[in-house]
Amino acid sequence: MAAALAGQDVDLLICNAGVYLDKGQTIEGYPAQMWADTFAANVTGVFLTIQALLPNLRASQGKIAIISSQMASHTRAPGGSYIYRASKAAALNLGRNLAADLAGDGIAVGVYHPGWVQTDMGGGAADITAEAAADGLVARFAALSTDTSGCFETWDGRAHPY
Numbered sequence: 522m523a524a525a526l527a528g529q530d531v532d533l534l535i536c537n538a539g540v541y542l543d544k545g546q547t548i549e550g551y552p553a554q555m556w557a558d559t560f561a562a563n564v565t566g567v568f569l570t571i572q573a574l575l576p577n578l579r580a581s582q583g584k585i586a587i588i589s590s591q592m593a594s595h596t597r598a599p600g601g602s603y604i605y606r607a608s609k610a611a612a613l614n615l616g617r618n619l620a621a622d623l624a625g626d627g628i629a630v631g632v633y634h635p636g637w638v639q640t641d642m643g644g645g646a647a648d649i650t651a652e653a654a655a656d657g658l659v660a661r662f663a664a665l666s667t668d669t670s671g672c673f674e675t676w677d678g679r680a681h682p683y
C-alpha cells in the first residue's frame with residue numbers, strides 16, 4: 522500500500538482492521554497461536570501501517586484514527602476475552618505514545634471505541650448500525666486536532682475511561 526501511495530498526501534489514516542478470535546474461549550483456552558494471530562492484526566498491523574505511511578502523513582500533517590474498543594479499558598474489566606482485550610489495550614497504548622512522538626510533525630492521533638456495532642464481529646444483536654457508528658466516528662475524526670491528540674473517545678463523542 523505504501524508503494525502504491527508513494528508521493529501522495531494522506532490526510533486521514535483509519536486503522537480499522539481487526540480480529541476477535543477468542544470470543545467464547547474459556548479460561549483453559551487461549552492458545553499461543555491465537556495470541557500471535559490476534560496481535561499480528563490488531564497491534565503489529567496497526568503500528569507497521571502507520572510507520573509505512575508516515576511520509577504521506579507528514580507531507581499533509583494528516584491525522585491517524587485507531588479503532589480500538591471499550592474492551593481496551595482497564596477501568597472497565599468484566600473478565601474474559603483476554604487476547605482481544607490485551608490487543609485492544611495495546612492498540613490504545615500505541616495511539617497514546619504515537620501522539621507524543623508525532624506531535625512535532627503536526628500529526629494528531631485519536632483512539633476510538635466504535636460502539637457495539639451490527640457487523641460480522643458485533644453480531645445482529647448489537648446496539649447500533651454500522652452506518653450510525655461510521656457517521657459518529659467521521660465526526661470525531663473531523664474534531665481531532667493536535668490539541669486533542671492522544672484522546673480515547675466513543676463513537677458519539679464521550680471521553681472513554683482508560
Ligand SMILES: NC(=O)c1ccc[n+]([C@@H]2O[C@H](COP(=O)([O-])OP(=O)(O)OC[C@H]3O[C@@H](n4cnc5c(N)ncnc54)[C@H](OP(=O)(O)O)[C@@H]3O)[C@@H](O)[C@H]2O)c1
Pocket residue numbers: 536537538539540541562566588589590591634635636637638639640641642643644647
Ligand atoms: N463490531 C463491534 O461491536 C466492535 C466493537 C468494538 C471495536 N470494534 C473494532 O472495530 C473494527 C472493525 O470491526 P468490525 O465490527 O467491522 O469487524 P468485522 O465485521 O469482523 O470486520 C473486520 C474487518 O477487518 C478486516 N481484517 C481483519 N484482519 C485483517 C488483516 N490481517 N488484514 C487486513 N484486513 C483485515 C476484515 O477484512 P476481510 O473481510 O477481508 O477479512 C474486515 O473488513 C475492529 O478493529 C474491531 O476490533 C468492533
